[in-house]
Amino acid sequence: MSAGGDGNSAYGHRTFKRSKSHFTDRITADGQDGWPVEAGRYRLVVSRACPWASRTLVSRRLLGLEDAVSLAVADPVQDDRSWRFTLDPDGRDPVLGIRYLSEAYDRRETDYPGGVSVPAVVDVPSGKLVTNDYQQITLDFATEWAALHRPGAPDLYPRALRDEIDSVMADVYEDVNNGVYRAGFATDQEEYEEACTGVFRRLELLVPRLARQRYLVGDTITEADIRLFTTLVRFDAVYHGHFKCNRWKLAENEVLWAYVRDLYQTPGFGDTVDFDHIKRHYYQVHTGINPTRVVPLGPDLSGWLTAHHREQLGGRPFGDGTPPGPVRAEEEIPAVGRP
Structure with missing residues (x-):
């Protein structure tokens, strides 16, 4: 578990440093990174405690992406394996079937040395992490996912x-x-x-x-x-x-x-x-x-x-x-x- 508690930060003796997102693939309309926008394919994993993850919750609501991107909410209190799904029955996410978000990270990259961070977008069919790029996810929700926005969705990133x-x-x-x-x-x-x-x-x-x-x-x-x-x-x-x-x-x-x-x-x-x-x-x-x-x-x-x-x-x-x-x-x- 990282020092920041949100899974993407670290600090040493003197200076706090937020780690860069390691998995920066993008989900785009043209699928240029191999991840095309597709309703129902991806699951957004968040903690409501985390400000970085909360950005995605607001964006998803404003744009009406609830039907397109399902939601998994982690327990706000982590253990030594970081974010866990103990709020769900039997302590497993009902869609991904995993107890810890780290399992989706492991399916993407075995023994990944970085922290397990939220927000995270997971590919449901493979169970693999797609991205933990908290700076880019909401920008892509606002632009690349436009075809799946609700009628009347605001333009959150006007050109x-x-x-x-x-x-x-x-x-x-x-x-x-x-x-x-x-x-x-x-x-x-x-x-x-x-x-x-x-x-x-x-x-x-x-x-x-x-x-x-x-x-x-x-x-x-x-x-x-x-x-x-x-x-x-x-x-x-x-x-x-x-x-x-x-x-x-x-x-x-x-x-x-x-x-x-x-x-x-x-x-x-x-x-x-x-x-x-x-x-x-x-x-x-x-x-x-x-x-x-x-x-x-x-x-x-x-x-x-x-x-x-x-x-x-x-x-x-x-x-x-x-x-x-x-x-x-x-x-x-x-x-x-x-x-």
Whole structure:
């Protein structure tokens, strides 16, 4: 199990370093890597605790890919073999028939030396891992899978805005998405202070942008919002205390707190978030940071459902499209994991 707990990270004596995805094959419309887009062929394996995997949950919901790509949800608490399917009957994924995600990795590459990470896309017929490229999977969902999108699906990666989206996402990744981990797993004061300062510097730079416009790029939800959301939604629950990113809570920043509540209350975002899984994973798996494995009772989640008034900034969440339909019953978040 990797240091980051999400399966694609490592740290040494001084510096936390997130490992690159090893399996970077792409599933494309033309099948150029040998993996063609095909409804029902692939299974998406996630942990609802993991922010990198949660991007795929939001994208899949917004684009209406539930029928095209089935979903496997791993136990938020790993053991020494990493992600496991103990939430399923008999501790096996009912489609893949495996107990551990590592089995799909082994079928792809025996004795693979890297971590077992989520999100992962598995080829159901062969049981082999296809990709664990968390940076590319959602971009391909938005573009290569277009023929299988639901009617009214939003354009999450509009061609005319891609340069700006990529630039925003690069800064957010370096300082925020990965920055909270660098702070949390720092092994000396200097390393921690550098990372923590970077997190809040970037958040403060985002405030003026989000004070004048509802979404990060353009007037609709894009991939950039998905990637920022999955870190912000975890901020007060785990990153503020557990990772020591505690200069201020998100709930104390009027603009960012309103922005993330706006997204949380948008169909496709909050209905994928399980705060119970999030808290239990971070506080029980990261024993180097929290050796007692005690999970805190707070913070109070009721604020997530309060009015945000972001609609006053205009914007059209789904552009010319429509919201996704109701969450399918088997994918609903249990009451313990939501406000």
